[in-house]
Amino acid sequence: MNKFWNKYKINIIIYLAVAAILSATLFVGNILTRALSLRPTMPNNDITSVHIVDVGQASCTLVHFATGEDLIIDSGSASSNKKLISYINNVFFLHGDKTFEYAILTHSDSDHCGNFSYILNNYKVSVFYRPNIISTLAGESAEIGEAYIDSENYVYADVIKALNAHNNVQVVKNKADLQIKNNDITLLTMYSPEYDVYDNVNDYSPVMVLGDNNLKVCITGDASKNIENFVVNSYDLPDIDVLVLGHHGSNTSSSYEFLEALQPERVAISVGKNSYGHPSTETFDTLNLYDTNYIKHTLTSKNMTISDGNIIFYSTNDGYEVITIKNIDNYLHADYWVLVVISYGVLLIFFVRPIKRSSRRYSKNS
Numbered sequence: 001m002n003k004f005w006n007k008y009k010i011n012i013i014i015y016l017a018v019a020a021i022l023s024a025t026l027f028v029g030n031i032l033t034r035a036l037s038l039r040p041t042m043p044n045n046d047i048t049s050v051h052i053v054d055v056g057q058a059s060c061t062l063v064h065f066a067t068g069e070d071l072i073i074d075s076g077s078a079s080s081n082k083k084l085i086s087y088i089n090n091v092f093f094l095h096g097d098k099t100f101e102y103a104i105l106t107h108s109d110s111d112h113c114g115n116f117s118y119i120l121n122n123y124k125v126s127v128f129y130r131p132n133i134i135s136t137l138a139g140e141s142a143e144i145g146e147a148y149i150d151s152e153n154y155v156y157a158d159v160i161k162a163l164n165a166h167n168n169v170q171v172v173k174n175k176a177d178l179q180i181k182n183n184d185i186t187l188l189t190m191y192s193p194e195y196d197v198y199d200n201v202n203d204y205s206p207v208m209v210l211g212d213n214n215l216k217v218c219i220t221g222d223a224s225k226n227i228e229n230f231v232v233n234s235y236d237l238p239d240i241d242v243l244v245l246g247h248h249g250s251n252t253s254s255s256y257e258f259l260e261a262l263q264p265e266r267v268a269i270s271v272g273k274n275s276y277g278h279p280s281t282e283t284f285d286t287l288n289l290y291d292t293n294y295i296k297h298t299l300t301s302k303n304m305t306i307s308d309g310n311i312i313f314y315s316t317n318d319g320y321e322v323i324t325i326k327n328i329d330n331y332l333h334a335d336y337w338v339l340v341v342i343s344y345g346v347l348l349i350f351f352v353r354p355i356k357r358s359s360r361r362y363s364k365n366s
């Protein structure tokens with residue numbers, strides 16, 4: 001043992017030193033990363049924030065209420081799983097308890113329900129609001145005339161199967177006049193669907209207004225102008241701050257009358273590369289018309305938020321603010337690079353030493 005120690009003493013000490021320095025640099029790097037706060041600064045947990053997540057040609061909105069509850073409305077398509085889960089874990093739930101008190105699926109299209117089976121299997125969901133669309137593939141049955149049957153949709157069937165598998169999740173059907181409340185505070189109101197059955201699957205999407213006194217946001221899924229008309233004619237709608245344009249900005253939604261009734265200050269569109277022509281020029285014409293007559297100044301980027309990234313609206317003391325994050329991955333990589341640069345920097349200093357020492361040894365021998 002002594003022989004071994006004497007022979008390898010220097011090597012063992014060097015290896016232990018390398019291990020110690022490496023651990024220390026990683027530790028320091030980690031602390032520095034947090035201290036430099038390279039992650040985007042998020043609104044506090046005690047205010048309302050609405051995140052329109054960049055899931056490409058699809059739809060997903062995350063809402064944190066000042067009262068503490070978290071809500072997910074639609075879940076994008078399965079192809080955006082990595083992007084969405086990264087956003088949920090690294091931004092939305094950074095300081096949260098990783099529980100969705102509420103989840104709302106507007107309708108059965110795969111660009112809205114694509115990640116809900118993943119969400120149900122990997123997060124705690126307390127109440128799940130679903131459309132009155134029956135999936136026979138998931139083993140559901142309904143009397144004819146009671147519900148729309150989405151018979152070929154495997155993505156939707158997987159969501160219904162996941163819901164059936166998690167019997168601790170309370171399931172509620174979307175319906176006009178339904179409200180989500182925290183004691184006396186109304187967090188969300190549904191103004192549609194009025195009927196149990198619609199010919200157009202998009203029309204199952206509820207028209208919803210959510211938020212608090214400083215930030216009111218209207219989301220309509222893919223509901224058509226027929227549904228917008230019903231809502232305008234049946235309800236005294238509140239003035240809102242932000243409208244997420246229906247059906248990805250398609251000309252089948254966002255009627256002039258609907259804009260006029262809601263008086264949104266800003267408009268956001270959840271849209272990506274697509275072959276449907278979303279968002280349509282007709283919708284922009286309507287927006288221009290609405291703006292000229294009702295906001296009384298020209299449509300500018302101030303009032304219309306279109307971003308190639310994630311859009312976050314959050315309440316302030318006297319109104320609301322908006323932040324956009326182009327690419328969430330850049331922030332995550334920034335953390336990683338700080339670690340690499342710090343570790344590598346310290347390692348370089350460390351490696352300079354043995355080289356010096358060995359050169360000294362050479363000079364001794366010579």
Ligand SMILES: [Zn+2]
Pocket residue numbers: 058059109111112222247248
């Ligand atoms: Zn859609």
